Amino acid sequence: MDVLMLSRLQFAAATMFHFLFVPLTLGLSILIALMETAYVRTGDEEYKRMARFWGKIFLINFAIGVVTGITLEFQFGTNWSRYSTYVGDIFGSLLAIEATLAFFLESTFIAVWAFGWNRLSPKAHAVSIWLVAIASNLSAWWILIANSWMQHPVGFTIRNGRAELTDFLAVITQPFAMHTIVHTLSAAYILSGFFVMSICAYHLLKKQHTTFFAKSFRMGLALALIFSIVEVVQGHMHGAEVAKVQPTKLAAMESLWETTQRAPQYLFLIPDEKNEKNLVEFGGMPGALSMLAYHSPNATVKGLKDFPKEERPPVTLSFVSFRIMIALGFLFLFLTIYGWFRRNKLEESPGFLKIMLYAVPLPYLAAEAGWTLAEVGRQPWVVYGIMKTSDAVSPIATSQVFVSLLAFIGVYSLLGAVAFYLIISHARKGPQPEAVAA
Amino acid sequence: MLESIWFVLWGVLWAIYFMLDGFDLGIGTLMPFLAKDETDKRVVYHAMGPYWNGNEVWLITAGGVTFAAFPATYAVMFSGLYSALMLILFALILRGVANEFRHQVENPRWKSIWDACLFIGSLAPALLLGVAFANIFQGIPIDEAGVFQGNLFSLLNPYGLLGGIFFTLLFTVHGAVWLAVKTEGELHDRSAALAGKLWIALAVVAVAFLVCTWFYTRLYDNYLQNPFLFMVPIVLIPFIAVGALVMLRIYMARGHWWKTWFASCTLIVGVTLFGVAGLYPNLLPSSINPAYSMTIFNSASSPLTLKIMLGVALIFVPIIIIYQSWVYHFFKDKVKTSELAQEEGY
Numbered sequence: 001m002d003v004l005m006l007s008r009l010q011f012a013a014a015t016m017f018h019f020l021f022v023p024l025t026l027g028l029s030i031l032i033a034l035m036e037t038a039y040v041r042t043g044d045e046e047y048k049r050m051a052r053f054w055g056k057i058f059l060i061n062f063a064i065g066v067v068t069g070i071t072l073e074f075q076f077g078t079n080w081s082r083y084s085t086y087v088g089d090i091f092g093s094l095l096a097i098e099a100t101l102a103f104f105l106e107s108t109f110i111a112v113w114a115f116g117w118n119r120l121s122p123k124a125h126a127v128s129i130w131l132v133a134i135a136s137n138l139s140a141w142w143i144l145i146a147n148s149w150m151q152h153p154v155g156f157t158i159r160n161g162r163a164e165l166t167d168f169l170a171v172i173t174q175p176f177a178m179h180t181i182v183h184t185l186s187a188a189y190i191l192s193g194f195f196v197m198s199i200c201a202y203h204l205l206k207k208q209h210t211t212f213f214a215k216s217f218r219m220g221l222a223l224a225l226i227f228s229i230v231e232v233v234q235g236h237m238h239g240a241e242v243a244k245v246q247p248t249k250l251a252a253m254e255s256l257w258e259t260t261q262r263a264p265q266y267l268f269l270i271p272d273e274k275n276e277k278n279l280v281e282f283g284g285m286p287g288a289l290s291m292l293a294y295h296s297p298n299a300t301v302k303g304l305k306d307f308p309k310e311e312r313p314p315v316t317l318s319f320v321s322f323r324i325m326i327a328l329g330f331l332f333l334f335l336t337i338y339g340w341f342r343r344n345k346l347e348e349s350p351g352f353l354k355i356m357l358y359a360v361p362l363p364y365l366a367a368e369a370g371w372t373l374a375e376v377g378r379q380p381w382v383v384y385g386i387m388k389t390s391d392a393v394s395p396i397a398t399s400q401v402f403v404s405l406l407a408f409i410g411v412y413s414l415l416g417a418v419a420f421y422l423i424i425s426h427a428r429k430g431p432q433p434e435a436v437a438a
Numbered sequence: 439m440l441e442s443i444w445f446v447l448w449g450v451l452w453a454i455y456f457m458l459d460g461f462d463l464g465i466g467t468l469m470p471f472l473a474k475d476e477t478d479k480r481v482v483y484h485a486m487g488p489y490w491n492g493n494e495v496w497l498i499t500a501g502g503v504t505f506a507a508f509p510a511t512y513a514v515m516f517s518g519l520y521s522a523l524m525l526i527l528f529a530l531i532l533r534g535v536a537n538e539f540r541h542q543v544e545n546p547r548w549k550s551i552w553d554a555c556l557f558i559g560s561l562a563p564a565l566l567l568g569v570a571f572a573n574i575f576q577g578i579p580i581d582e583a584g585v586f587q588g589n590l591f592s593l594l595n596p597y598g599l600l601g602g603i604f605f606t607l608l609f610t611v612h613g614a615v616w617l618a619v620k621t622e623g624e625l626h627d628r629s630a631a632l633a634g635k636l637w638i639a640l641a642v643v644a645v646a647f648l649v650c651t652w653f654y655t656r657l658y659d660n661y662l663q664n665p666f667l668f669m670v671p672i673v674l675i676p677f678i679a680v681g682a683l684v685m686l687r688i689y690m691a692r693g694h695w696w697k698t699w700f701a702s703c704t705l706i707v708g709v710t711l712f713g714v715a716g717l718y719p720n721l722l723p724s725s726i727n728p729a730y731s732m733t734i735f736n737s738a739s740s741p742l743t744l745k746i747m748l749g750v751a752l753i754f755v756p757i758i759i760i761y762q763s764w765v766y767h768f769f770k771d772k773v774k775t776s777e778l779a780q781e782e783g784y
Contacts, residue, residue, distance in 0.1 A: 060539075060542070063534060067535060070527065070530060070531075071527045073498055073501055073505075074523060074527060075504060076505065076512075077516025078520050078524065079512065079519055081513035081515070081516070082513070084513040085510045085513040088505055088510070088512060088739065089509060089740050091505075092502070092506040092739070093739070093743050093747050095502045095505055096499065096505060096506035096750075099504075100751065100758070101754060104492065104762075106493070108491070108495075108758075108762055110491060111487065111492060111765070112488065114488075118777075162509075164740040164743075165739075165742050248550070310529035361667075389526035395517070395519055395583070396520055397589075400521055407528060418539060422539065422542050426542075
């Protein structure tokens with residue numbers, strides 16, 4: 001393998017691992033902030049115990065998110081130096097703004113919150129977790145603007161042999177970025193809701209701390225339900241935006257080879273990338289794809305064959321990750337709607353609780369599938385239409401990247417195992433008894 | 439002009455990073471030598487607990503600003519110093535999770551694993567950052583295409599290693615002084631005594647470093663050849679650094695630990711800015727040919743980006759300094775063993 005492939009694998013491993021922890025930080029911080037707010041408002045100690053219990057799990061998850069995020073910022077320089085030189089004028093400034101506006105706030109006040117349980121008033125303590133929640137979401141906001149610029153570059157001109165910023169406002173307000181932000185944050189909130197519900201289901205099934213966990217369950221459920229609705233509705237709009245600005249990604253994720261008017265959507269399809277066709281097409285709904293992509297059943301959708309071969313993304317991977325994401329998105333909607341009707345009779349719904357207990361890997365899978373589609377579907381470009389991934393890689397020795405990739409896999413596997421073990425054991429232990437927490 | 443302003447900000451950000459993260463890197467390095475029992479260790483973790491995370495963000499920002507203001511330098515610097523940077527990053531990962539994971543399980547073996555991670559994760563960045571910056575001061579082998587022609591071992595040259603030792607001593611003195619500020623009883627006494635001993639080594643190495651800098655680098659050229667270009671405060675930097683080193687000793691002898699710590703902060707900032715000012719207008723001098731150097735002029739972002747970023751920095755950096763100062767003030771009291779039982783912390 002060459003530096004390019006190794007660097008791609010390393011970046012994929014590092015970002016995908018990072019994103020196992022980020023979504024929970026984004027959503028759980030808000031839930032904990034809401035719990036502390038409820039505590040301040042009502043004085044009900046149970047809310048404080050909830051914040052403490054979920055807070056412990058939050059901190060373990062948070063730590064891994066932070067340390068794995070740090071390496072990402074530097075990998076643009078280490079492995080993608082030509083990319084950094086070419087687009088640093090725009091991309092670099094977005095990362096720097098993220099650090100200054102958000103990451104500082106988050107990292108400073110997480111410590112105030114963690115060390116401040118007995119030093120701060122309940123109100124000030126709630127404020128500190130709100131600052132963490134706002135800052136981490138703001139941080140995601142800026143990072144997603146940066147990513148969106150790679151997906152759909154705007155507000156720049158090619159000058160002095162590189163991309164130079166011409167319109168900052170266009171970069172930070174472009175519709176593609178707004179779609180990505182809503183889409184990714186919603187996914188994070190759904191994941192957080194399912195995470196909370198899974199742990200609650202475990203205890204509710206064991207009939208321990210039932211009021212505590214039924215309350216937490218309903219908070220997770222409400223969050224996941226609201227954003228499952230948002231996700232399905234907005235996901236459709238997001239797809240239409242992709243159709244508009246990234247036609248190759250659309251064709252790949254639908255495995256559409258020929259340019260077609262009244263393009264159909266198939267219930268079942270197996271792509272055959274080698275022979276540039278689909279092995280199996282079943283259950284076609286004429287015009288459905290045209291409708292979804294362009295809001296008109298008669299619209300023409302460009303097929304892969306109309307793009308030069310070297311400008312097409314990997315089809316099977318894009319197609320499969322898209323289907324996984326979509327299927328799971330609808331599943332989350334059904335589960336949360338069903339849950340809403342059972343919300344006050346959770347203990348009498350062991351079947352549902354069992355499903356929710358074991359459903360927790362699914363939103364993680366959906367999130368990773370979504371990112372796979374976003375990033376793989378953008379290939380061969382690192383910045384869509386502007387710079388190819390193969391032109392972005394650093395002029396460095398293969399051995400260096402090989403060693404660092406092994407180190408990433410080793411260290412991250414260990415970290416993942418330890419975090420998994422710690423989170424599970426805390427989750428099983430349940431909240432502290434009332435007397436100690438008070 | 440914009441490029442020069444950003445050069446100054448670039449140097450200041452690194453200086454603040456070394457000043458802040460320096461003491462917790464130092465503490466982590468010293469913990470095996472200072473903490474005699476479990477209580478001591480927990481006090482040591484608490485002494486940096488509320489700060490290290492916020493401190494580390496200055497590194498992210500220094501890196502981010504290099505990316506934003508001087509993208510070509512960012513690209514050459516981090517791809518060139520690939521292995522050294524990866525080692526620093528992995529070390530910082532170990533350190534970060536050690537702080538979080540150590541107290542999660544009550545088992546001596548578990549705790550000792552994370553204590554070892556804290557030690558390695560603190561010593562390695564201190565040493566490697568010193569090696570990296572000494573090599574930058576001295577110039578690194580980059581060709582006309584900005585491709586690094588050395589490897590990890592070529593960075594470990596005499597001057598680079600001396601820089602590593604210098605930084606490690608700077609940070610360990612800084613950390614020992616911080617522990618003297620934040621602890622009481624025997625741990626305080628041991629930290630104070632160790633700070634005194636390390637100071638002597640630091641003073642010796644500092645002199646050696648300044649002398650070697652004359653022979654190995656061109657940093658002094660800026661001070662000697664362009665006295666008019668450099669305004670009075672810049673010429674004062676080396677004197678402030680030397681003064682801070684002396685004041686550190688004097689305050690230490692008097693037992694004024696907060697003042698000692700501020701002197702140590704001044705020393706670290708002074709040393710960093712001394713090197714950075716000597717680099718100007720280079721960011722990464724090439725040791726192959728000065729014409730291949732990465733300078734603020736051939737690697738800067740467009741004026742528009744520099745202006746926007748300047749606006750962001752001028753508004754938000756003061757805000758960050760205000761709230762981080764508040765945090766330092768809020769947790770300023772000595773760590774009491776009685777509060778360890780309250781289960782606060784990560």
